[in-house]
Amino acid sequence: MISALRPMRRLLRRRRRRLVALLAVLGPGVIAANAGNDAGGIATYATAGSQFFYRTLFVMVLVTIALVVVQEMAARLGAYSGEGLVALIREQFSLRIATFAVVCLVVANLGLVVAEFAGIGAAFEIFGVSRYVAVPFAALGIWAAVVFGSYRYAERVFLILSIAFLAYPIAVLLGHPHWGTVASNTVWPHFIANRDFTILAVALVGTTITPYMQLYQAAAVVDRGIGPDDYPRERAETIGGALFANLISMCIIIATAAAIGGTGALQSADQAARALQPVVGSGAKVLFAVGLLGASALAAAVVPLSTAYGLAEAVGAERSVSRHFREARLFLGLFTAQVVVGAAIALLPGNLINLLIRTQILNGVITPVILVFIVVLAHRPSVLGDAVNSRRFHAVAVVCVTAVAALATLVVAQTVLSWIGVA
Amino acid sequence: MARHVSFPAGGLRRERRERLLAQRVVQESLVSVAGLIGRPVRLRGGAEIGRLCDLVARWEGETYPSLTGLLVRVARRRAFVPISHVGEIGRTEILLGSARLDLRDYERRSGEVLLAADVLDHQLVDCDGVQVVRASDLYLASMGGGWRLVGVDVGFQSLLRRLGPTRWRTRPTPERVIDWAAIQPFGIDGAALRLRGENHSLARLRPADLADLLEELGRNERQELLGSLQAASAADALEEMEPDALRTLLHELPSSQAAELVGAMEPDEAVDALRDLDDDEREELLAVMPASAALRLQLLLRYPEGTAGGLMTTRLVVARHDDLVAAVRDRLATEYRDAPSDVDAVAVVDENGQFLGDVTALDLMVAGDDEPIGTLVEGTEPVYVPVAATLETLVDELIDSRRGSLVVVDDDRLPLGRILADDVIDALVPDRGRHRVRMHMP
Numbered sequence: 001m002i003s004a005l006r007p008m009r010r011l012l013r014r015r016r017r018r019l020v021a022l023l024a025v026l027g028p029g030v031i032a033a034n035a036g037n038d039a040g041g042i043a044t045y046a047t048a049g050s051q052f053f054y055r056t057l058f059v060m061v062l063v064t065i066a067l068v069v070v071q072e073m074a075a076r077l078g079a080y081s082g083e084g085l086v087a088l089i090r091e092q093f094s095l096r097i098a099t100f101a102v103v104c105l106v107v108a109n110l111g112l113v114v115a116e117f118a119g120i121g122a123a124f125e126i127f128g129v130s131r132y133v134a135v136p137f138a139a140l141g142i143w144a145a146v147v148f149g150s151y152r153y154a155e156r157v158f159l160i161l162s163i164a165f166l167a168y169p170i171a172v173l174l175g176h177p178h179w180g181t182v183a184s185n186t187v188w189p190h191f192i193a194n195r196d197f198t199i200l201a202v203a204l205v206g207t208t209i210t211p212y213m214q215l216y217q218a219a220a221v222v223d224r225g226i227g228p229d230d231y232p233r234e235r236a237e238t239i240g241g242a243l244f245a246n247l248i249s250m251c252i253i254i255a256t257a258a259a260i261g262g263t264g265a266l267q268s269a270d271q272a273a274r275a276l277q278p279v280v281g282s283g284a285k286v287l288f289a290v291g292l293l294g295a296s297a298l299a300a301a302v303v304p305l306s307t308a309y310g311l312a313e314a315v316g317a318e319r320s321v322s323r324h325f326r327e328a329r330l331f332l333g334l335f336t337a338q339v340v341v342g343a344a345i346a347l348l349p350g351n352l353i354n355l356l357i358r359t360q361i362l363n364g365v366i367t368p369v370i371l372v373f374i375v376v377l378a379h380r381p382s383v384l385g386d387a388v389n390s391r392r393f394h395a396v397a398v399v400c401v402t403a404v405a406a407l408a409t410l411v412v413a414q415t416v417l418s419w420i421g422v423a
Numbered sequence: 424m425a426r427h428v429s430f431p432a433g434g435l436r437r438e439r440r441e442r443l444l445a446q447r448v449v450q451e452s453l454v455s456v457a458g459l460i461g462r463p464v465r466l467r468g469g470a471e472i473g474r475l476c477d478l479v480a481r482w483e484g485e486t487y488p489s490l491t492g493l494l495v496r497v498a499r500r501r502a503f504v505p506i507s508h509v510g511e512i513g514r515t516e517i518l519l520g521s522a523r524l525d526l527r528d529y530e531r532r533s534g535e536v537l538l539a540a541d542v543l544d545h546q547l548v549d550c551d552g553v554q555v556v557r558a559s560d561l562y563l564a565s566m567g568g569g570w571r572l573v574g575v576d577v578g579f580q581s582l583l584r585r586l587g588p589t590r591w592r593t594r595p596t597p598e599r600v601i602d603w604a605a606i607q608p609f610g611i612d613g614a615a616l617r618l619r620g621e622n623h624s625l626a627r628l629r630p631a632d633l634a635d636l637l638e639e640l641g642r643n644e645r646q647e648l649l650g651s652l653q654a655a656s657a658a659d660a661l662e663e664m665e666p667d668a669l670r671t672l673l674h675e676l677p678s679s680q681a682a683e684l685v686g687a688m689e690p691d692e693a694v695d696a697l698r699d700l701d702d703d704e705r706e707e708l709l710a711v712m713p714a715s716a717a718l719r720l721q722l723l724l725r726y727p728e729g730t731a732g733g734l735m736t737t738r739l740v741v742a743r744h745d746d747l748v749a750a751v752r753d754r755l756a757t758e759y760r761d762a763p764s765d766v767d768a769v770a771v772v773d774e775n776g777q778f779l780g781d782v783t784a785l786d787l788m789v790a791g792d793d794e795p796i797g798t799l800v801e802g803t804e805p806v807y808v809p810v811a812a813t814l815e816t817l818v819d820e821l822i823d824s825r826r827g828s829l830v831v832v833d834d835d836r837l838p839l840g841r842i843l844a845d846d847v848i849d850a851l852v853p854d855r856g857r858h859r860v861r862m863h864m865p
Contacts, residue, residue, distance in 0.1 A: 082675075
């Protein structure tokens, strides 16, 4: 017998696709840039606010410029070459250099996976559930949902949950921040020369300009068949998306600074949730936890998938992935390994918020490596033809990457020096 | 001939030894391109004049492209050394036969392929295995006095070998090697020649396989492959593609080409594809399509999806009840020859055009030549569905009647189209168990 449900599937699928189309109005640029506002992002921005009040806002302005430049290049590479970033790197660089890039991507993304599971743990801790219970269950659930194919529905739910973070701009308006200080700290160039500030700056870079975002940006542009003809619109969308995403990030910093600024580095998710109190009062914790859970769970599946896909692309095994997902052992193994390792590290004893921020520092150190690849690719006529970086744009891009790299080097140097007891 | 040189996983020991031996022979006659790049190029006396930076081949559609020269990095220039000046190509070095060297910087001439830059690490199609591969290594062999590109390595082991110490790099590891004769490269002069060749294996692929290849290739490769196919076989392949991939493909094609392909698709599939597009894009395609095709599709688009009207194809063979069997048979033969389709029955109508019943191709075949076709449906209850019938009704009707297709009629019982059982199956199991991995958020 035919179950009554089956004839509906095609229609359902179509309706679902309309929903996707609705979300697609947002475009790859908006989604990619806003992927930065995940668990690691929230923790980093919140700690920036609690530790340094509004002082990091100027850094965020610089980071925003860099983000716009980088995302635009990634989108352009996707649109003009019609290929994902990893495939481009494999084709354009020697195998050893390409392998180095891929290893960097894998490490950075693994850091993200750890952050996402830490985020899930932190969200459940707000509800009083131990992370030793929540994280393993979440990992198992996400793994099963992806492998057995019902993830698409879960994805929608998580996406809707993560909308909770749009409460931050309202929190800014209701939280009575010191507008004068906000304005001066945003426009007045400044940098605090101490180790904590430098490290936090790198974490801000790492969480805002994640290699994963560039990967996603290029892939999504290719996926939607956006070519040179559609590029002007895509470009506007990408720039708009990056600006919007960072506006939200800055709202998180401002709202947190207004609520708990000056209390030093963030210690718990509970503390961070207080920034939302002006909006929902005592419901702040719940709202924060819901948003954190949604954002973390969404990325906890998407990032390992994207890494595994990138690796498959690099070794030329795309086909095994798209045809027989469940049979593709290499792919499934990679995905599973990342979820297991990510969840396991998030279970190590220690402060979850600290762990979150450390993963963002790791990302901040790796980001410049990937950026170098992107700048080189975007400067190659053999890849982009007439759409290569103009001389002026290239200069800006090089300055951005150099600045990001200098910051990262500073942090690495400081860390190494502190190991050997010099600093 | 077995095209895949593969290492045996089990079997008799003797057999394994023989294969090993065969493999070693193969292995020794092959030169790895990846291993050769960066190696010294020497004069007879042993003086190094530079390092190999690429190998140049010229390809005019023959089975194995022949090597026409080397690119040697001398100081800061890339100098071209014609193959006639090359004495010996070894695994670890190249000896030149002539000391004359043209030191001008190399500029690519049309028809020339740089093996390391254009082919190695790029996407290729393996037509025998019907898969998209990426070349981990390329192998050269000396054949009939010249060097030719004979095989593509797609093994993971070869990638590891290239990552390892330099001395590993030159040793071929033909673990998964595909004969170049089965390979379709892209973005190369001469490649298109192979694609357009009469008996090319791509032309013999099943539409579903072609669809898989189209889905997996990068954009430029995909368009090149598509451009080389006949419109009809391209349209067949498009019908088999996943809806999302098809939408992307139609979006990235120039609208005239997209319209041509959609016009060549079966009407029901074309309507499905059009429904998935944005309104603007759909209108644009319909506008550049031949008016008759556009009209037909617009008519179908008006029926809601999920009903008989939304699923049917308008390709229909209709005969009047007094037509003679022989005449209908002839007509069917001609029509089928001109435009092969999945039509499996003839719809018989009365003088007012109202539907009387279906005559299957088999019934038609065994019927007497001089019988009016109407006699074949006499006394039977006509099986048809109204244009607004739901999918569930269609399923019930197919189960009850045990037919391969159903005729769709309008309110006046005039036949409008036909629904094939396989389309109903497609509608019931849309994802066919295939699982496209989405690597990101919606």
